[in-house]
Amino acid sequence: MVLSVAHLGPAGTYTEWAATRCAEWLSQQFSQSCVLQPHTSIARTLQGVADHGADFAVVPVENSIEGSVTVTLDMLWQLDQLQIQRTLILPIAHALISYAPTLDQVTEICSHPQALAQCQVWTETHVPQANCLALDSTTAALSSLAQHPQRGVIASHRAADLYHLPVLAYPINDYPDNCTRFWVVSLDPSTQGTHTSLAFSLHSNAPGALLWPLQILADRHINLSRIESRPTKRSLGDYHFFLDLEGDLDQAPVQTAVQALGEATKVLKVFGSYAVI
């Protein structure tokens, strides 16, 4: 049997790099070969697994500079049955890829919105004349570069190498310590690892409403490694909370905390426990 790994494509995106790393791990883990399955959006990538069209999906969840990848959180809440199997962290170093001989001849810079945001100060300083165009992925515009020498694309150095394209500047991130965390998800139950992720909505918007769930965790000495609020999309001021905890669902404190959270919250969704690849 061949395992399929859905990801945001095409080859050369950071997520494809993460998917490649994940496929290597899966091959070792299950002694099976893997095939990558590129998709045009994160939403479609996750939907692919929910619809049994792929065995695993690799999706970005958080960048150290830009914060959460909100579509990943929203889709996980919406699709409901996906479970996180593993996490992996990749360093992000952006390159400006272009056939322009010098920076002052670049008039248009294309990339994924997060990549553009991560190089915003560099771009405004070194290529102030350029207009920024955000695209679906960092590599979407690479194929058009030869026809548009005034165009630059922000992508990984790996993408430039894969497509044999010239790198005009590297690295161009505004913050050198830039990395992105990915989740590997599937429909299999997952109860073991170093971290557990869950999300909930609250019964009421009263003083201290969020305090009770957090108290449940603190009482059991469970560290919260991350909390993120997302709008429920019903009305302004109505939120879901996404939490990453230290510990796994096979441990008694996490088990009793999840049970207590079920009573303290309106809707609770547990996305599983996982370790780093």
Added chain:
Amino acid sequence: MVLSVAHLGPAGTYTEWAATRCAEWLSQQFSQSCVLQPHTSIARTLQGVADHGADFAVVPVENSIEGSVTVTLDMLWQLDQLQIQRTLILPIAHALISYAPTLDQVTEICSHPQALAQCQVWTETHVPQANCLALDSTTAALSSLAQHPQRGVIASHRAADLYHLPVLAYPINDYPDNCTRFWVVSLDPSTQGTHTSLAFSLHSNAPGALLWPLQILADRHINLSRIESRPTKRSLGDYHFFLDLEGDLDQAPVQTAVQALGEATKVLKVFGSYAVI
């Protein structure tokens, strides 16, 4: 004297609409005329006020579907001295503006990333053949529509009216109950209103670290209307927390809570108290 109001331009953006509403309010409040000052990014809009280049700035802070406008939160933390004077909420209803006679002739859809995201399901259902291009503002591509009849732009119906452009479909939001909250900021102190906004970083990432600040608010029966985490941009897993409280800085409970938060947190920044326009 004329008051200047910085905003993300050009005319026809939702923020320009909010700035127009804000200018009307300022004119009444101070009996002075106002001039709008369009900028090419939210970062530049806020920097304009910090540098004394504009008296006020109007910036989006939160959308009921997409969540926080993270650049606004990050810039407020970074610039430090800006104070929120007022908030206003506008309904968001997107239109597809295009010279194409029918939807199946649209091959390219341009807009701001948040507007594209808010119409994603509609776009995938009704214009599946189109590529999406994210731009700096909803109106950036409107001037090119006449030359590119296969292009569509997602913007407000007001933008189509302002520039005398044809509306091909309206409304096209995936969620009908879509609205955006804006903040009006300046360098003036602000201590009165219905809400207070602040942000802090924590001393440590230990179990219950976030509990102490939230307990301080709950003990004083202060309701938290919003909590949002943002990366500090130093390393993955290191966050600032942005809070909106009910109550103002002229009230004793909020005053003592802010004092206690100063002790319970590593860095505390208070962005002022404000009411709805």
